[in-house]
Amino acid sequence: MQYTIFHIDVNSAYLSWEATYRLQQQVSCVDLRTIPSIIGGDESKRHGIVLAKSIPAKKYGIKTGESLFSARQKCPSLVIVPPNYKLFMKCSDAMVSIFKEYFPLVERYSVDECFLDYTNMSHHFGSPIQFAHYLKNKIQKELGFTVNIGISSNKLLAKMASDFEKPNKIHTLFPDEIQEKMWSLPVRDLFMVGRATNNKLMKLGIYTIGQLANSDPDLLYAHFKSHGYLIHAYANGTATAIVKPCSPEAKGIGNSTTISFDVTDSRTAKLILLSLTETVCMRLRDSNMIAKMVSISIKSHDFVSLSHQMNLTESTDITSNIYKAACTLFDEAWNKEPIRHLGVRVSSLTSKSYTQLSLFDFDNYEKHTALDESIDKIRLRYGNTSIIRASFLYSGLRPLNGGMPEENYPLMSSLL
DNA sequence: TCTGGGGTCCTAGGACCC
DNA sequence: TCTGGGGTCCTAGGACCC
Structure with a gap:
C-alpha cells in the first residue's frame, strides 16, 4: 500500500500568529516577521526563554529555548513580545478547521503541526503538490500566516521534508530522494x-x-x-505509523511551574503544590478519568531535579486526596535545598465510569466529589479565581497554577 | 545558560518471589 | 549464609518531542 502523507508546519508559529494578530488589529503597522523579534516569557518571573523567533532574529544566531539575556546580547535591538496562548489556540483551531473541510483524517501532532493523509485523493483534488499549494495559499489568504508542507509516503519523511527550506515552501522527500535530500x-x-x-x-x-x-x-x-x-x-526513511484518526487517550496529566523566587520553607512549597494540584485535578475531572499514580518533581536553585512517585490504594480524582499524596511525597523527597521549580503529575489513568468504591470510603467520596464539582462549576462560570482556598489569602501566591489547554491534543510519540 | 511547560518512552537497578 | 539464577514489578532518572 502506497500512502501519500502531508506534514504541515506553521512557520515560527507563535511569532507568526502574534504578527498576524497585530496586523489585523492594527496594533502596529510593523510586521514582527520582518524584524528581529521573538516571543519570550517574563524574566522577572524567571520564565525568560525564547519560545519562537522571527527569521531575521534567527540570522543573529538566536535559538528557541535560549535565555532572553543571551538573545538580547546577540541582538540588542531585539523586540520581545509575551506569549498569548489563547490566541495561539484560536489560530491552531482555525487552521485545523480548514484541513477538516477536505480531510476525514487530521492528526494534530502539536499546536502548530498536523499530519494529513492524501492517499487516494488525487483524482478529486489533483496531484499532491498541486493540492499542497492550494492548501498553503488558502491558509495564507484566509488566516494570514504561512506554513511549510512536507510530502512523502510516510510520516517521518513528510516531517523531515517540511523542515527543509522555510518559510512558505512545499517540499517532497520520497524514498528515492532520501540520498539526495x-x-x-x-x-x-x-x-x-x-x-x-x-x-x-x-x-x-x-x-x-x-x-x-x-x-x-x-x-x-x-x-x-x-x-x-x-x-x-x-x-533510512523507514517508519510504519499511520495517520491517526483521533487523539489517543492521555497517559498522564501534569502541571509544573518555575517560581519567581527560591522557596525555602515547606509551607510555601505545599501551597504551590496545592495550586498545581487544583489545576491537575480540574483537568483530570474534565477528562472523566481517575488516577492511581501521583508524582511530584522538584528542581533546586542549582538546577538539580528529582522526582518521587507513589501508587494510591485506590484511583481517585479528588483534589484533597491527591494533594495529600503530593505533600507526603514532598516531605519524603525534599532535601531542604532552595526550590526553583515544582511539579505535580498524575498517571495510571482509567475511565471514571469503571470506578469501584470501597464501602468504607463511600460517604467520604460522595462528599469530596460534590465539593470538587461545585468548585469546578463556579470557576467555569465566574472565572478561575472566583473561588480560592483560604490558605492562599494574603500568601501572595497564585491559587491556581499551570496551563490548562482548552483542547487536549494528541500527544507526541517518537513513533512515526 | 541569567536556562519554560506540556508531554511520551526507555532503562538500570533494587526488591521480592520461587 | 563462604550461596544461584531467573522472573516480575516498581522507581528514579534521562532521553526525546513541540
Missing part, C-alpha cells in the same frame, strides 16, 4: 536525534544522516539500546 544533512537534524545522542554519535565518527543510515545497527544497539535501532531506521 536527507543523507547530507547533519545527524542532529534527524527526528529523535537530540543533543545527547548527537554528541555520542559524533564520538563514534557519525556526523551525517547518511553515515548513520549506513552504519552497523548492532554497533548502534551497543551504544543506544533500542533507540539505536530506531534512529538507524529513521535515517
Whole structure:
C-alpha cells in the first residue's frame, strides 16, 4: 500500500500568529516577521526563554529555548513580545478547521503541526503538490500566516521534508530522494536525534544522516539500546505509523511551574503544590478519568531535579486526596535545598465510569466529589479565581497554577 | 545558560518471589 | 549464609518531542 502523507508546519508559529494578530488589529503597522523579534516569557518571573523567533532574529544566531539575556546580547535591538496562548489556540483551531473541510483524517501532532493523509485523493483534488499549494495559499489568504508542507509516503519523511527550506515552501522527500535530500544533512537534524545522542554519535565518527543510515545497527544497539535501532531506521526513511484518526487517550496529566523566587520553607512549597494540584485535578475531572499514580518533581536553585512517585490504594480524582499524596511525597523527597521549580503529575489513568468504591470510603467520596464539582462549576462560570482556598489569602501566591489547554491534543510519540 | 511547560518512552537497578 | 539464577514489578532518572 502506497500512502501519500502531508506534514504541515506553521512557520515560527507563535511569532507568526502574534504578527498576524497585530496586523489585523492594527496594533502596529510593523510586521514582527520582518524584524528581529521573538516571543519570550517574563524574566522577572524567571520564565525568560525564547519560545519562537522571527527569521531575521534567527540570522543573529538566536535559538528557541535560549535565555532572553543571551538573545538580547546577540541582538540588542531585539523586540520581545509575551506569549498569548489563547490566541495561539484560536489560530491552531482555525487552521485545523480548514484541513477538516477536505480531510476525514487530521492528526494534530502539536499546536502548530498536523499530519494529513492524501492517499487516494488525487483524482478529486489533483496531484499532491498541486493540492499542497492550494492548501498553503488558502491558509495564507484566509488566516494570514504561512506554513511549510512536507510530502512523502510516510510520516517521518513528510516531517523531515517540511523542515527543509522555510518559510512558505512545499517540499517532497520520497524514498528515492532520501540520498539526495536527507543523507547530507547533519545527524542532529534527524527526528529523535537530540543533543545527547548527537554528541555520542559524533564520538563514534557519525556526523551525517547518511553515515548513520549506513552504519552497523548492532554497533548502534551497543551504544543506544533500542533507540539505536530506531534512529538507524529513521535515517533510512523507514517508519510504519499511520495517520491517526483521533487523539489517543492521555497517559498522564501534569502541571509544573518555575517560581519567581527560591522557596525555602515547606509551607510555601505545599501551597504551590496545592495550586498545581487544583489545576491537575480540574483537568483530570474534565477528562472523566481517575488516577492511581501521583508524582511530584522538584528542581533546586542549582538546577538539580528529582522526582518521587507513589501508587494510591485506590484511583481517585479528588483534589484533597491527591494533594495529600503530593505533600507526603514532598516531605519524603525534599532535601531542604532552595526550590526553583515544582511539579505535580498524575498517571495510571482509567475511565471514571469503571470506578469501584470501597464501602468504607463511600460517604467520604460522595462528599469530596460534590465539593470538587461545585468548585469546578463556579470557576467555569465566574472565572478561575472566583473561588480560592483560604490558605492562599494574603500568601501572595497564585491559587491556581499551570496551563490548562482548552483542547487536549494528541500527544507526541517518537513513533512515526 | 541569567536556562519554560506540556508531554511520551526507555532503562538500570533494587526488591521480592520461587 | 563462604550461596544461584531467573522472573516480575516498581522507581528514579534521562532521553526525546513541540
